[in-house]
Amino acid sequence: MKKPKRDAGHTAGLSRRRFMDSVAILAATTTTGEAATQTAATTTETATVKTVLNVNGRSHALQVEPRWTLQYVLRDQLGLTGTKCGCERGECGSCTVLVNGVARYSCMTLAVEAEGAEITTIEGLMHGEELGPVQQAFVEEDAFQCGYCAPGQVMSVEAMLRKTPDPSMEQIQEGVSGNLCRCGAYAHIFKAAQRAATYRKS
Ligand code: FES
Numbered sequence: 001m002k003k004p005k006r007d008a009g010h011t012a013g014l015s016r017r018r019f020m021d022s023v024a025i026l027a028a029t030t031t032t033g034e035a036a037t038q039t040a041a042t043t044t045e046t047a048t049v050k051t052v053l054n055v056n057g058r059s060h061a062l063q064v065e066p067r068w069t070l071q072y073v074l075r076d077q078l079g080l081t082g083t084k085c086g087c088e089r090g091e092c093g094s095c096t097v098l099v100n101g102v103a104r105y106s107c108m109t110l111a112v113e114a115e116g117a118e119i120t121t122i123e124g125l126m127h128g129e130e131l132g133p134v135q136q137a138f139v140e141e142d143a144f145q146c147g148y149c150a151p152g153q154v155m156s157v158e159a160m161l162r163k164t165p166d167p168s169m170e171q172i173q174e175g176v177s178g179n180l181c182r183c184g185a186y187a188h189i190f191k192a193a194q195r196a197a198t199y200r201k202s
C-alpha cells in the first residue's frame with residue numbers, strides 16, 4: 001500500500017489551487033499586460049456558499065467552497081484532526097466518518113453534500129473524557145501499530161455494530177473491508193471488534 005501522506009487533504013488541495021493560480025498568473029503576465037493580469041486576478045477569487053454542518057451534535061455555520069471535501073472541512077476548518085487522510089481518493093479508509101450512522105469516506109464526500117446530515121467523527125465517540133466502547137476495545141486489544149488507520153477502523157466498526165450488534169467474524173471482516181492497515185494489525189482489529197460488541201451489549 002502507498003505510504004500515507006500526512007495532512008494530504010489540506011496540502012494537496014491548496015497546492016492544486018496555488019498551482020492553478022500560478023499558471024493563470026504566469027499566462028497573464030506573459031501575454032497582454034494589464035488586461036491579462038486583471039483576468040488572472042479574477043481567477044484567484046473563490047466563491048463560497050453558506051453551509052450548516054451538524055458534527056458530533058453541534059451545529060456549525062460555515063462558508064465553504066463547493067469543491068471542498070468533508071474531510072478537509074472537518075480537519076482544516078473545524079480542527080477535528082482525528083479524521084485522517086491517507087490517500088484522498090477513496091482507497092484507504094483512514095478518513096472514515098459516520099453520516100447518518102453509515103460509514104462514509106469523508107475524502108469522497110463534499111461538505112455541501114453533508115448539510116442536514118448527522119455527522120459523527122472519532123471525537124464524537126467519546127463519552128466526556130472517557131473512551132467509547134469501540135475505542136476502549138481497540139486499546140485493550142492493542143489493535144494498532146503506527147495507529148494511522150485506527151480512527152477509520154474504529155468508525156467502521158462503530159457503524160457495523162450499530163447495524164449488526166452481534167456480528168459473526170465474517171460480518172466483522174466485511175465491516176472493516178473498506179479500511180486498509182499497512183501495518184497488518186487485522187487480527188487485533190477483528191478481536192477489538194468482537195470485544196466492542198460485548199461492551200456495547202453490557
Ligand atoms: S483518505 Fe483514503 S479513503 Fe479517504
Ligand code: FES
Pocket residue numbers: 143144145146147148149150180181182183184185
Ligand atoms: S496502518 Fe499502522 S496500525 Fe494500521
